[in-house]
Amino acid sequence: MQELDIIDEHEGLSLVCEKPDTLKDARMHYCPGCGHGVAHRIIMEAVAELGIQEKTIGVAPVGCSVFAYHYMNIDMQEAAHGRATAVATGIKRVLPDQYVFTYQGDGDLAAIGTAETIHTVNRGENIMIVFINNAIYGMTGGQMAPTTLFGQKTSTSPYGRAQEFNGYPLRITEMLAMLPGAFYVTRQAVNTPGNVRKAKKAILNGFKYQELKKGTSFIEIVSNCPTNWGLTPVKSNEWLVENMLPAYPLGDIKLPSKEDLIHA
């Protein structure tokens, strides 16, 4: 009998990147090209690298990332729309040695949960808030968000957002940086490999700063929504660079000083 000649497609290849245990095997429901999956991944890579899987509690929002708990292999709690930072406050106060973070879209954090967000940061709660800004309400059909840009067409601003009707795009991250309870505030993006790396570094810092117990870490991640922007994934990343980044420039907005980084 002749032996079957099996071709090993992996022969000669070495593993350079693998899925961390902190991400479940579940298949994500996100649209092709959506930034949520990348953002989930870097948060979970950070948890794996810091070795804090058993000590991390995430709070999921309402919006496209409502099922974040299906993907993140850590303890998680779902919060009612906009209430993630209030829920995280309760968790952190009861379990101060756990690493606690929220994961929220712009509709959730900067519209429905504005009050909770501002007061959580103003109290200097010792948590990390990850804010995914895709300038639209993704899950519900592309309605205008507070972060929608001037001229941007959405299902509730079909002629484009206009200042006289809709006010200004809300730069809530800059606003929150003014509050004394804000310890670390930064704006990142996940549109290129370099930016993904920088965003992950910010997440790593946001987790580590919780050990200092000195205030809130707030990390905005400028992201895309190819489906509701009506663009292909590639075009959506181009649109993000041309339109989102001028309105929401990347970089650190509030950094801890050298003294701030000393344990109390």
Ligand SMILES: Cc1ncc(C[n+]2csc(CCOP(=O)(O)OP(=O)(O)O)c2C)c(N)n1
């Ligand atoms: C109190 C309340 N108001 C409105 C809704 C409907 N709703 C569910 S998701 C959503 C938009 C979420 O958008 P965003 O936070 O930007 O997240 P994305 O889906 O873009 O990731 C809205 C308005 C709701 N579930 N509860």
